[in-house]
Amino acid sequence: MANESTTSNRFPANQLVFKDGHYDRWCAQMRDIFMFQDVLEIVNDGIPASEVNANDAQITTHRENGKKDGKRLFLIH
DSSP: OOOTTBOTTSOBSSOOOOOSSOHHHHHHHHHHHHHHTTOHHHHHHOOOOOOTTOOHHHHHHHHHHHHHHHHHHHHHO
């Protein structure tokens, strides 16, 4: 069951905020959050460019990667 500090997918609602010092700890925690949210690959590699003559599967994959990039940005902010 969800409570005040978690959402329905059990992700903590209280986001990490980087404060002076403890940068390595913050980086490790952010990496874990990115892994949990399935956006670590996008964080590390970015979104590959869409091909000019992309088929439906490639277009869908590119669109999903765009959503993951938006999720990544949300988590960073």
